[in-house]
Amino acid sequence: MKYNNILKGKFISRPNRFIANVEVNGIVEVCHVKNTGRCKELLTPNATVFVQEHNSVKRKTKFSLIGVIKENRIINMDSQVTNKVVHEWILKGNLFSDVTLIKPEAKYGNSRFDFYVETETQKAFIEVKGVTLENRGIVKFPDAPTERGVKHIKELCECMTEGYEAYVIFVIQMKDVLHFEPNDDTHKEFAEVLKYAKGYGVNIIAVDCDVEEDSINIRDYVEVII
Known part of the structure; x- marks a missing residue:
């Protein structure tokens, strides 16, 4: 990007x-x-x-x-760029190996997720969250309470009841970090619902980025601690 x-x-x-x-x-x-x-x-x-x-x-x-x-x-700090870099990343063959359809801003019931992806054998909804909060190499989300974020995670669990796969991708908008974790000090409910979603089968993924003055691209997976 x-x-x-x-x-x-x-x-x-x-x-x-x-x-x-x-x-x-x-x-x-x-x-x-x-x-x-x-x-x-x-x-x-x-x-x-x-x-x-x-x-x-x-x-x-x-x-x-x-x-x-x-x-x-x-x-x-561009919260609008994270979906673009994830889109590019998936199209390059990451996360899924044989994508046949990728649809941004996909509706599910009364909800709207960042992406809907189909492969020969999979159907998945994806929600993307940008991460800019860092302290001593540990990155966290959110940096402010997010009822919208809680709603998204709960809705991802719901779509799994109909056979869809579900993913939350935390895009860390920097590199050289230690690990990602939910920010329970700022929004305990979000941290709790993310932990519940992991146990429910939602794929919780974090990736860092190569960032320059005029570009940003997904670099590698980062450990998630919940």
């Missing part, structure tokens, strides 16, 4: 979860933040960030904030 028109900037402030003030080329610009999580450990005063410049006159902001440097590690 490649980005165009990437510039380096300095984080100034975040008035709300949708925008940030970033100094770019000596000018403080209002940037769209492509991640509605708290990200307090990432967006610290004077942090080096990466923004994408857009040329569309229809946009309210000229720039989007997509990455940050934390302790010499580049972390991608």
